[in-house]
Every structure is written in C-alpha cells, then in structure tokens.
Amino acid sequence: MIELDDIDRAILRELVADATQSAGAIGRQLGLSQPATWRRIRRLEQAGVLAGRRIDLDTEALGFGVTVFLGVKLAAKGRVSLEDFERAATAIPEVQTVQHVLGLYDYRLRVTARDLADFERVLRRRIMTLPGVGNVEANVLLSEERRPGPLG
Amino acid sequence: MQLDDTDRRILRQLLADPTLATADLAERAGVTAATCWRRLERLTAAGVLKGQHAVIDWRALGWAVEVSLRFTLDKTNPRAFDEFLAAARDVPEVIEIQTFLGRVDVRLNVIARDMGHYQLVYRDRILTLPHISDIESLMLVSTIKETGSVPL
Numbered sequence: 001m002i003e004l005d006d007i008d009r010a011i012l013r014e015l016v017a018d019a020t021q022s023a024g025a026i027g028r029q030l031g032l033s034q035p036a037t038w039r040r041i042r043r044l045e046q047a048g049v050l051a052g053r054r055i056d057l058d059t060e061a062l063g064f065g066v067t068v069f070l071g072v073k074l075a076a077k078g079r080v081s082l083e084d085f086e087r088a089a090t091a092i093p094e095v096q097t098v099q100h101v102l103g104l105y106d107y108r109l110r111v112t113a114r115d116l117a118d119f120e121r122v123l124r125r126r127i128m129t130l131p132g133v134g135n136v137e138a139n140v141l142l143s144e145e146r147r148p149g150p151l152g
Numbered sequence: 153m154q155l156d157d158t159d160r161r162i163l164r165q166l167l168a169d170p171t172l173a174t175a176d177l178a179e180r181a182g183v184t185a186a187t188c189w190r191r192l193e194r195l196t197a198a199g200v201l202k203g204q205h206a207v208i209d210w211r212a213l214g215w216a217v218e219v220s221l222r223f224t225l226d227k228t229n230p231r232a233f234d235e236f237l238a239a240a241r242d243v244p245e246v247i248e249i250q251t252f253l254g255r256v257d258v259r260l261n262v263i264a265r266d267m268g269h270y271q272l273v274y275r276d277r278i279l280t281l282p283h284i285s286d287i288e289s290l291m292l293v294s295t296i297k298e299t300g301s302v303p304l
Contacts, residue, residue, distance in 0.1 A: 001214045015206035019170075051209035053170040054300050056202040061153055064302045069252070069259075071290075086296050093303035101220065101290040108220065108290060112302050139254030149210065149247040149263065 002047040007032065009151045011040055012049070016148065019053045059112060066113045067141040070127065071105035073134045080132025088130050094122045105137070153198045158183055160304045162191050163200075167301040170204050210247070210263050217264040217291070221278065222256040224286040232283035233257070243277045256288075 004012075007030060014026045027037035044050045059067075074080050082100070089098045089109060097110035109127070113119035127136065155163075161181040166172065172180070178188035195201045210218065225232045233251070240246055240260055248261035262278065264270035278287075 002212070004213070012206070012208060016208060017205065019204040019206040048209050048212040051207045051212070053204050054207050055167055055170050055204055057167075057300060057302070058199050058202055059302050061198065061200045062155065062302055062304070069250075090297045095297065096299050096301065097295070098297040099295050100293040102293055103290040104288055105290060137255065139252040139256045139259075142251045142253055144248065144250040146205070147241065147247050147249065149208070150215070150244045151208075 002043070002049060004049075008040060008044065011037065012044065013148055013151050015041075015050065016146075016151075063114055064112045065115055066119050068111045068113065068119055069139050069141060070107075070109040070111060070123075071137040071139075072107040072109060072127075072130075073104075073136070074106045074132045075134035076132070084131045085133070092122070092126045094126070105135075153195075153200060155304070158187070159191055159195065162188060163195070163304055164301075166192075166201075167299070214265055215263040216266055217270045219262050219264075219270065220290040220292065221260045221262055222288045222290070223258045223260070223281075223284055224255070225257045226283045226285040227257075229283055235282045236284070239281050243273075243281075245273050245277065 010030050011026055014021060014029065022034075023038040023041055024034040026032075026041075027034050030037070032040075041050070059065075074082075074085065085107070086098060086100070089095055089107065094111050094113060095109050096112055097108070099108040100106070101108050111119065111122060111127070113122055123136075123138070127133065158181070162177065162183065165177055165180040174189050174192065175185050178185040181188060183191070192201065223236070225236055229235075236258060237249065237251075240249055240258070243260075243262075245262050245264060246260050247263055248259075250259045251257065252259065260278075262270075262273060264273050
C-alpha cells in the first residue's frame with residue numbers, strides 16, 4: 001500500500017478543492033518544482049488514490065431541484081438476483097448512485113428529480129417496478145457537504 | 153438558465169469525461185472549439201458549472217471500511233442540529249455530511265482502516281456526538297454506480 005507524506009497530503013487537499021489546477025500551480029503553493037509535483041501526482045494516480053475527477057454541477061440551475069435517498073430492501077432474498085436488480089437500477093437515468101449495503105436495507109440509491117411530482121413519477125414507474133424490490137424508505141436531501149477526511 | 157441542445161451535448165460529454173481538453177470536448181459534442189469555449193464560459197458564468205474536484209479512493213489508502221451512519225436527533229433542543237453538525241465536522245474520519253427531511257435527520261459517511269479501528273471511531277468519536285436519539289448503520293459493500301450527472 002502507498003505511504004503518504006505531508007506533501008502528498010497537501011497535494012491531495014489541493015486537488016480535492018480544485019482538480020483543474022496544474023502541477024505548476026500546486027507546486028508553487030507548496031514550494032515544490034513543477035516536475036516534482038507532477039511526479040507525485042502521477043504516483044498518486046498510479047496507486048489508484050486519485051480515482052478521477054468529478055464536475056461540480058449546480059443541478060438546481062439545470063432544473064433538478066430535488067434529491068432523494070432511498071433505502072431499498074429486496075423482497076425475497078435468495079430468490080431475486082442481485083445482478084438483475086443492480087443492472088436495472090443502474091440503467092435508470094435519474095439514479096445517480098447505487099450502493100450495495102449491509103444493515104436495515106440492501107441497497108442505497110440516490111435519485112435526482114425536477115420536483116416532488118417528478119420524483120413520484122420516477123418512484124412509481126421506475127423504482128417500484130425494479131426486479132425484487134420490497135420495502136422502500138425515502139429521505140429528501142436538504143444539504144450536503146464534503147469533508148477533507150483524514151488528510152490533515 | 154435555459155439550455156439548448158448544444159449546451160446539453162457539451163454538458164453530457166463533459167460529465168462523461170471531465171478531463172477532456174476543450175478541443176476534444178468540442179469534437180465529441182460536434183461543435184467548433186470557439187463555440188464550445190463560449191458555451192463553457194456561459195455555463196460557468198451562470199453558475200451551472202461550479203468547478204471540478206478530485207475523487208479520492210480511500211480504500212487505496214488503506215481505509216477499507218466505509219459506513220453510512222443515519223442519525224435521528226433529539227429535536228426538543230433547538231440547537232441540536234447546529235451543535236451536532238459542528239461536532240461532526242471535527243471528526244476527521246467523517247468524509248460526508250448530509251441533512252434530510254424524513255425519518256433520518258442527518259447522515260454521516262465515516263471511514264476507518266479496519267473493523268477494529270471502526271469500533272474505536274464509533275465509540276470514541278461518534279457515540280460522543282451531542283443530541284443523538286437514535287443511530288442506524290449501513291455498511292458499504294460496494295458502489296455499483298456513482299455519477300454526479302443528471303438526465304439532461
């Protein structure tokens with residue numbers, strides 16, 4: 001497993017804050033040359049620590065004002081295929097996240113919709129018709145924040 | 153903001169691969185580089201595109217356990233939410249904080265190195281958070297789909 005030093009952690013913090021920064025710009029902030037910074041970023045990528053980039057979208061400005069998290073319990077375990085459920089859930093465009101979990105529910109889904117009426121349509125037509133779906137709990141997202149995690 | 157088909161094509165391609173240079177993005181979206189650049193500027197100015205962040209794979213750093221902790225808070229205290237959230241922000245193992253309307257009030261995404269470490273974090277840093285009335289945990293098995301994208 002890859003070991004990080006303080007400079008690696010500082011580079012990760014910078015890239016999590018703004019992934020569009022060049023190696024040169026990050027290096028200048030940390031007192032490191034561009035090639036040295038680039039080599040460190042490349043090492044973090046190769047170790048799989050940097051797992052891509054994500055665009056920060058204002059989904060509300062695009063007309064998607066509602067995000068709902070669903071806890072889904074499958075109806076008859078053992079008789080439904082997890083693969084069938086996962087394939088069908090993944091194919092729904094409004095479903096942003098599909099996670100297999102252990103606990104009160106079997107799956108966690110993040111669903112985006114234009115408004116509550118649109119969410120109801122997605123829930124009835126797409127979610128409740130998924131293969132093997134049983135009990136579903138919905139919680140409407142009010143706010144969210146990403147934290148830097150243990151990089152300090 | 154009103155989007156036309158050109159905006160949507162550009163956004164779809166950008167969401168699919170945020171690392172694309174403007175020229176490649178333009179080619180995939182079937183527009184000239186100049187148009188693509190202008191549209192990106194407009195989407196940024198309108199606040200639709202807020203930036204990009206790097207995604208960290210915590211498992212690659214040896215943080216093998218990820219748990220979604222769902223809290224119900226004691227709402228008889230009017231400061232419960234604020235005090236809980238402020239304390240949760242001080243826990244380094246918390247990588248995400250979300251608030252909800254529903255049966256669940258707050259969700260924390262918590263990571264740990266292994267189950268033994270998770271037990272320590274849970275006892276010493278989570279159970280000591282203020283105003284908790286109930287906790288449920290969902291342990292992450294796998295993430296099958298993860299996209300910040302919306303059905304444009």
